[in-house]
Amino acid sequence: MIAIVPLVYLVSAVMFVVGIKLMSAPRTAVRGNLVGAAGMALAIGITLFDQGVSGYLFIAMGLIAGTVIGTSMANRVQMTSMPQLVGLLNGLGGGASVLVAFSDLVHHTDQPIDTLIAVGLSGMIGAVTFWGSLVAYAKLEEWKQFKKPYSLPNQQMINLGLVIVDFLLVGILAFSHSMTTQIVCYVAITILSSVLGVFLVNPIGGADMPVVISLMNSYSGVAGAATGFVLDNNALIISGSLVGASGIILTQIMCKAMNRSLGNVLFGVMAGSGSDSNVDEIYANVRSTSADDIAMILDGAQRVVFIPGYGMAVAQAQHAVKELSKLLESRGASVEYAIHPVAGRMPGHMNVLLAEADVSYDKLKEMDQINPTLDSVDVAIVIGANDVVNPSARNDPKSPIAGMPIIDVDKCKTVIVIKRSLSPGFAGIPNPLFALPNTLMYFADGQAAVLDIVKAIKDL
Amino acid sequence: MIAIVPLVYLVSAVMFVVGIKLMSAPRTAVRGNLVGAAGMALAIGITLFDQGVSGYLFIAMGLIAGTVIGTSMANRVQMTSMPQLVGLLNGLGGGASVLVAFSDLVHHTDQPIDTLIAVGLSGMIGAVTFWGSLVAYAKLEEWKQFKKPYSLPNQQMINLGLVIVDFLLVGILAFSHSMTTQIVCYVAITILSSVLGVFLVNPIGGADMPVVISLMNSYSGVAGAATGFVLDNNALIISGSLVGASGIILTQIMCKAMNRSLGNVLFGVMAGSGSDSNVDEIYANVRSTSADDIAMILDGAQRVVFIPGYGMAVAQAQHAVKELSKLLESRGASVEYAIHPVAGRMPGHMNVLLAEADVSYDKLKEMDQINPTLDSVDVAIVIGANDVVNPSARNDPKSPIAGMPIIDVDKCKTVIVIKRSLSPGFAGIPNPLFALPNTLMYFADGQAAVLDIVKAIKDL
Amino acid sequence: MRPFSASLLVALLLSFVLLPNTLERAVGAPSPKVKLGAARNAGNDMPSEKTNATSETKQPETVRSSRSLVLVASLTVFVLSIFVGFEIIAKVPPTLHTPLMSGSNAISGITVVGAIIAAGYQDTGVGSLFGLVAIVLAMINVVGGFLVTHRMLLMFKKR
Amino acid sequence: MRPFSASLLVALLLSFVLLPNTLERAVGAPSPKVKLGAARNAGNDMPSEKTNATSETKQPETVRSSRSLVLVASLTVFVLSIFVGFEIIAKVPPTLHTPLMSGSNAISGITVVGAIIAAGYQDTGVGSLFGLVAIVLAMINVVGGFLVTHRMLLMFKKR
Numbered sequence A, B: 001m002i003a004i005v006p007l008v009y010l011v012s013a014v015m016f017v018v019g020i021k022l023m024s025a026p027r028t029a030v031r032g033n034l035v036g037a038a039g040m041a042l043a044i045g046i047t048l049f050d051q052g053v054s055g056y057l058f059i060a061m062g063l064i065a066g067t068v069i070g071t072s073m074a075n076r077v078q079m080t081s082m083p084q085l086v087g088l089l090n091g092l093g094g095g096a097s098v099l100v101a102f103s104d105l106v107h108h109t110d111q112p113i114d115t116l117i118a119v120g121l122s123g124m125i126g127a128v129t130f131w132g133s134l135v136a137y138a139k140l141e142e143w144k145q146f147k148k149p150y151s152l153p154n155q156q157m158i159n160l161g162l163v164i165v166d167f168l169l170v171g172i173l174a175f176s177h178s179m180t181t182q183i184v185c186y187v188a189i190t191i192l193s194s195v196l197g198v199f200l201v202n203p204i205g206g207a208d209m210p211v212v213i214s215l216m217n218s219y220s221g222v223a224g225a226a227t228g229f230v231l232d233n234n235a236l237i238i239s240g241s242l243v244g245a246s247g248i249i250l251t252q253i254m255c256k257a258m259n260r261s262l263g264n265v266l267f268g269v270m271a272g273s274g275s276d277s278n279v280d281e282i283y284a285n286v287r288s289t290s291a292d293d294i295a296m297i298l299d300g301a302q303r304v305v306f307i308p309g310y311g312m313a314v315a316q317a318q319h320a321v322k323e324l325s326k327l328l329e330s331r332g333a334s335v336e337y338a339i340h341p342v343a344g345r346m347p348g349h350m351n352v353l354l355a356e357a358d359v360s361y362d363k364l365k366e367m368d369q370i371n372p373t374l375d376s377v378d379v380a381i382v383i384g385a386n387d388v389v390n391p392s393a394r395n396d397p398k399s400p401i402a403g404m405p406i407i408d409v410d411k412c413k414t415v416i417v418i419k420r421s422l423s424p425g426f427a428g429i430p431n432p433l434f435a436l437p438n439t440l441m442y443f444a445d446g447q448a449a450v451l452d453i454v455k456a457i458k459d460l
Numbered sequence C, D: 001m002r003p004f005s006a007s008l009l010v011a012l013l014l015s016f017v018l019l020p021n022t023l024e025r026a027v028g029a030p031s032p033k034v035k036l037g038a039a040r041n042a043g044n045d046m047p048s049e050k051t052n053a054t055s056e057t058k059q060p061e062t063v064r065s066s067r068s069l070v071l072v073a074s075l076t077v078f079v080l081s082i083f084v085g086f087e088i089i090a091k092v093p094p095t096l097h098t099p100l101m102s103g104s105n106a107i108s109g110i111t112v113v114g115a116i117i118a119a120g121y122q123d124t125g126v127g128s129l130f131g132l133v134a135i136v137l138a139m140i141n142v143v144g145g146f147l148v149t150h151r152m153l154l155m156f157k158k159r
């Protein structure tokens, strides 16, 4: 029976691959996820079976506890805070790697070099992932103390230093033969890496958190793979590297959509870079409006386009928006949705929300697809979007988001912007769009605002 | 130093993968092939180094001999007979697997079950590949004794029987502990599989050889992988399975292009199925023509389309064709090439030939792309194509190629067919196209014919 | 992808340059040396185990059972999986990126397997305790990840 | 691809059902039994070789050095490579299918490595002789394949 266990691990690894493949088409995605879950169940099951009854109760406790907590988290979370959740979960995965590597270390005497190296790396990457993810989480939750990116003088030198020391420690750990030295090194590595994790993520603006999170996703994978090397366990190695690769790719995609290099995102210290100055004059002649006026305007409109952004997610306005568009269509207008690749806080964030509200695929237009046709649009309704419609990305080369492709709503005949205030988006910069002659601001919570408009139209 | 060898194998395996990836774009393809070759060189090099100086001279002899022969083959072959060459090379690969597995068998006493199973499979798959490829080669070379597909009464039962016996023998080989039994079994397996290889391919029509060959390509890969299991050698396992997968995919693509299932290709016993009957009446009113008439016709033509087929390859007419099209364009006509996915004897066969003649990509139109526009074509010049323009694929449900998508030249205003006779193509069936009122036959060797036309046009 | 492959190659070649020393150190270090030697002899004493493809006089194969081969095997798996990962992920359309992110995130919870093994280290109290905590963390990651992905995907399916 | 993956799974599960008996036979068979046992003990005598991730009392890990694990490792590599193969080949455009065919064909000539090893079996005359022939065949496959592919591709490059 000896080879059964690794063989089953292989099977579940294959199930992960097949699962992800199935996830590449909406039709089969659900099944794909289930296949993945089944693979995981299989892996866990065989491991338990393999462990023998010895520590069962002990282990069972852990599994149950985790399941309960995980379930409640998954059921509670709103679609808006999906990024936070993913971030948090990443962190936990990383943390687990740290602990596993440690207990392996204290459990075996006199391990081979490469295992010890793997132990060190698991600790290092795991800790970075754990703390990095937590900070990212805090930023996305907009906790005050993390709200504004904060970084020490020549932060990057410090980080580099930390990395180097970390690697040195890994080396010492690997080549020392005294358990004590090894443990000391390991603890040191973990601590330093934790600091590193915080230092790495803290200076990054909230708007870039999604990038950070998917990077952390990649790290958590790599950490898992490292743990796999520690335990000579292919299940971990395969799945870990799968996830590692996936995270990297998503990161690249996002960076491309913001046309910035990963390096720039990580070390750019972009957000809020001194454009706070002339806000007032930029917003000198902003014109605000009311639901009734908007109803009037929409009454005559032939072609209406919604540009949803993070705000729609915050306001949970997707259902209201869907209602409004149904209403408009019933009155003969054509309605589309212009989706910016990085609208919201995760790639595909808007798609998920609008899917939730039952908006059909074909109405969702990608940026490149709809931009050329925007000047024939009568009314563009920007709901909770800000950076992704900020013209200074086109016009102002010194702007921190300069060069990021945006949805050119300013080309539309009339632009209605629904947001609660003039406060900036996550890039933390003012948006000239709001002051354009063809722009009308409607200051209100996204959901309330849209519902008012619906009411106003019905009252016409 | 112990782990260096397998590590280098891994590196070269990676180089194979990267190489194939590079081969997916014409621009990088050459580099890709080189990377692959480098990987191979690396693998061979490290193996030699690892073997120690012991058998060097011996081994060197083999390597040099192989290199010399291989080089001369590669330099001699004409692009037309590429499929044959590939087929032959596949066969050799398979043969090598048979021999390697055997020498491993006689060399080690008392091997573990799984190794012995692998030995058996290498012998089996290798032998099938070797003989199957040779028969395919013979058919493509159009050797008389193989020209017409020949199959025993209930061939498939026999084949099935052979397979079963083969597997039984593998079983015996794996579980017997006497070297003699093992050797006997192995030899028996090899012989039976050789017969099987012949039986499998012989009944298949020459037109389907490309499918067979790419299937054999896949087999040769699998055989290599099996040998890898024999030697616990990852280089063989990885590369083998890569090739195995590639072969299968190409096979699928081809079958799709002929809209037949692989099963149908392998067991369909299609070619020449009794449609020899009413040939004469089909070809009752075929009208043939001369270079000068053709020149006349082309003189007035606005839009000309070439439909190249296997005949162009045989006649090496691609350069002449290019010349003709240059001439026509200089006289204001627009010239395109309609490429059927299975024109010629290999997928992409025509692309290679026309590339050789410096025809630019954008002039090559794929079948689905050009079919809808064909009725606006003044003159379609079918050069050495037959089955791929055979309307009975559309009209005659009982035709062996029924349902295979074709290039609908019969829709063109005038069709000129250049071939040496009325003899059928590789599907071995008559072609109603030749008898259509808007079709003119020009019986001559492809190259000569085209050159005559060029001359005639210049003389106008 | 190309730059990545390139860097991969480099990385591999590097490790391939560095490893020998590492291993020499490993062999050089008192205790392991004996063992490796033992392993090698072991390899020789049991031709019938036929863990060696080449003649018994061949060095590298006789130590198949030795540590470094396990390492290379793992490396192979690692590299191949990375390729698989890149290839299959690159195909996923943007619409599904969020579910993909949470889904793959759940998969990275595979560490739970390691955690269970670690929790099995009854002898070392700390070890197994940490193992327990690790189980909880990883399990949250797994269950939470898959469930939330499922929730999201159901929305897509509705239409 | 999906049906393929499916069948793959089935195949794996099958082997996973069949293997135990195979192995029992292997262990049951007189000579190998001893060796496997030997290997297992060997495994125990050298904790420092740390070929086992779990505590020394754990069965499946202590025999990491044993044959069957090598087999599974190979299987893993096999499966992963098949995935890689499918993914990367599916991307190649029809234009390049012929070169791809001959190119991959050349790669399948990797058997030459095996042939060289086999030719190294000096002791068994037949074995090494066959090895030699194998070298020639495989080498023709390799050299011929790569060269002819190169010739073809140069034509594409010209433009």
Ligand SMILES: NC(=O)c1ccc[n+]([C@@H]2O[C@H](COP(=O)([O-])OP(=O)(O)OC[C@H]3O[C@@H](n4cnc5c(N)ncnc54)[C@H](OP(=O)(O)O)[C@@H]3O)[C@@H](O)[C@H]2O)c1
Pocket (backbone or CB within 6 Å): A207, A208, A209, A210, A211, A254, A258, A308, A309, A310, A311, A312, A314, A315, A341, A342, A343, A344, A345, A346, A347, A348, A349, A383, A384, A385, A386, A387, A388, A389, A418, A419, A420, A421, A422, A423, A424, A425, A426, A427, A444, A445, A446, A447
């Ligand atoms: N999606 C991704 O994957 C991704 C990745 C990396 C970075 N990012 C960044 O995230 C940002 C996304 O741009 P975005 O335009 O979607 O969002 P945004 O630029 O962050 O702007 C969101 C706007 O929504 C408004 N808002 C917040 N709550 C609201 C509510 N309840 N009702 C109405 N409005 C509300 C806010 O203004 P008020 O506070 O005045 O209401 C805010 O200006 C970009 O900077 C992008 O670079 C996204």
Ligand SMILES: NC(=O)c1ccc[n+]([C@@H]2O[C@H](COP(=O)([O-])OP(=O)(O)OC[C@H]3O[C@@H](n4cnc5c(N)ncnc54)[C@H](OP(=O)(O)O)[C@@H]3O)[C@@H](O)[C@H]2O)c1
Pocket (backbone or CB within 6 Å): B207, B208, B209, B210, B211, B254, B258, B308, B309, B310, B311, B312, B314, B315, B341, B342, B343, B344, B345, B346, B347, B348, B349, B383, B384, B385, B386, B387, B388, B389, B418, B419, B420, B421, B422, B423, B424, B425, B426, B427, B444, B445, B446, B447
């Ligand atoms: N490409 C692939 O991957 C692939 C795969 C599977 C099957 N096939 C099969 O291969 C066939 C390809 O169709 P095809 O139309 O390209 O070729 P074809 O149907 O085989 O016809 C070739 C024609 O060219 C003529 N020909 C031969 N030598 C010539 C010369 N020197 N000058 C002028 N004409 C010459 C022959 O007629 P004469 O003898 O009268 O001159 C023959 O009728 C199809 O049946 C297809 O299913 C191809």
